[in-house]
Amino acid sequence: MKSLGVLLAKDLRRAQRNPLAYLIHLGMPLVITALLGLVFGAGGGGSEGGLGTIKFAIVDEDDSPVTGFLRGAVNQGRAAERLRPVFLDRSNALARLTANQLSAAIIIPAGFTRRYLTAAGPVTLELVKNPAQSIHPAVMEELVGALVTGLNAVARNFADELATWNAVFERPGGTDFRAVADQIVKTGEKVEALAAFLNPPRITYEKETRATPAAGRGPGFNLFAFLLPGLAAMFLLFLAEVAVRDVYREIRTGTFQRFCTLPHKVGVFVGGKAVVVLVILLVGSVILLGGGGLVFRIAWRAPLAMGLVAIGYALFAAGFMMLLAAFAQNERRADAVGNVTAMALGLVGGCAFPAEALPAFMREHLTPLMPPNWFVEAIRGLQFRDEAAWVEAAVSLAGLGFVLAGVAAWLLGRKLRQGVRA
């Protein structure tokens, strides 16, 4: 055990002094996750990582009581949860749009209220969308469309009342608030008369949000949380490959041969390497899933269970890559075989793409057999579906890892004992 500790300390110190290969394999999945997340719209901000808050400008060139009412409406109720309007003049709004600080600008032209209330010809609201964004401007277009439909319906049904409202607003000497009160009463009576035609509605819909036992305590769907486990699974394999390849590096530099001249069995060397690979993978898992969670504001719903699955996967990755290295005849072959196999396992295992996007045969017959898929599905299940299948995944991964590591240690030990020269 003392020798194992000495070997572990030595290799961790070496990794710390020469961390480039490890850092690349830890940085890549985080970068790819960020890029994919942004491409597919997870960059909208907000802790929920979904649609996020839409930031847009309202340019009120009319500045009337009606437009003031509209401005106030977007800051009320559910709208305030999703919409963050800023009130600017046209040039400032367009400048901030160009700088990608806003998703859209709604411009209310001067004379809008009078022309709308008096039905003096068509009135037009202007919507300027940010071409650098895709989802938020489209949502704004839908919202403006709904607003215009509503305003049209009001204009068609309340033409007389609207004209009176205009007279109230434009009375010389300022708004007559007594007249405003009268108008509110009259409009209310008309709405009441219409109620018989409107209620009960002839058609309606029911809305249901499927509740889970954990509903309410966790976050909603987070695209980063969906992407990160898959990429982490694949790059942990790459990380294992880099760490395992050190066996061949030690043979090349003669340090393994030197070790063999000391009163130790080869198994101590192989065991030491296995422990080092495992420790590196565990640290890598913490950085990728823990650090990634912080970077992408992912609230992992079951960190303890996820940690156990990660330990199982680290065991599998270490054992699997050691086995590949044991079969490879030299450092270069170990490098090539390890990288290609890691990539293939990752792709078939649904690490890089969702398994649903894979060809049917692969998805149905191969993907479920891939240990990276066990890991990814266990993490996604914990995060999005509250599944208990993680236990089976963790145990399977750990068991397979132990078996593979055992076989690899035996093969490596046998190989290293044969024909090593000073």
Place this chain on the structure above:
Amino acid sequence: MPLLEVNRLARAFGSVRAVDGVSFRVEPGEIYGLLGPNGAGKTTTLSMICGLLKPDAGDITVDGVNFWTDPPRAQGIMGVVPQEIALYEELSGRENLEFWGRLAGLDRSTAKARAGELLAALSLADRAEDAVKKYSGGMKRRINLGAALMHRPRLLLLDEPTVGIDPQARANILEFIRGLCVGGTGILYTTHYLEEAEQLCQRIGIIDHGRLLAEGTLAQLQERLGGDRLFVAEGQLAGARPDSWPGFRERFRTLQQTERQLTVAALGSRDPADCLRDLLALPVHIENVTVKRPSLNDVFLQLTGRDLRE
């Protein structure tokens, strides 16, 4: 009792007999040189002695006990300095020494103290904390040597420890090794540098094609050539057949012949002046005859017909 005794050691790789019946012994406080060209079988011999390779035949006895009876015991007695720089370049000189010391069985504090001692002895104390990758070739060689000395081995196996370093660094290492020998350490030193073997080793074994061709002190090996001097005749020697010259074979033994030069050893204890007269009287045009002390290269030449430097 010898520290190391090797008896009829043999090892083949396929059809190539890398080591073929090699026998020698190393006494405490002795530096035994194994001299031979590249590929002669030196490293294979050393690899079998330290347990990296199993011999096909023969015995290795370390401190009176057969190596394969108790390998850890034998390995605990010996220190091995491999030909390549077998160190971790990312670690400092001190960290390397401490690591190899710990693996050799020292506890943390003993390893630390011993590393400091060796760093000072190897004149590396001021660079002890630098990463080995920043060291010069000579400095790396010294740490490579030091790593094998951490546990104070009684038997030291050195496989060409001065390859690729400048003369000053080589001289420093040789001086250090001499000091170890004075302390009672038995040393097996493989080299293909004649000068090193001549200057450093008390006894020398000449090895080629896996066979130990001759063994002894420098004087004993020189004696094989018929004394302490050789004659080098220069002249028109193209096509000459010295053995056909009358009386030549009875008086001289040819070591080497080229178109311009003939190197011979005198047979018996003849007066050098008589030898010179005989050579100048040969039936070819001789321009010049010089007398020199026989070197190990001449011994190798006589044994193999080849120059060790070729």
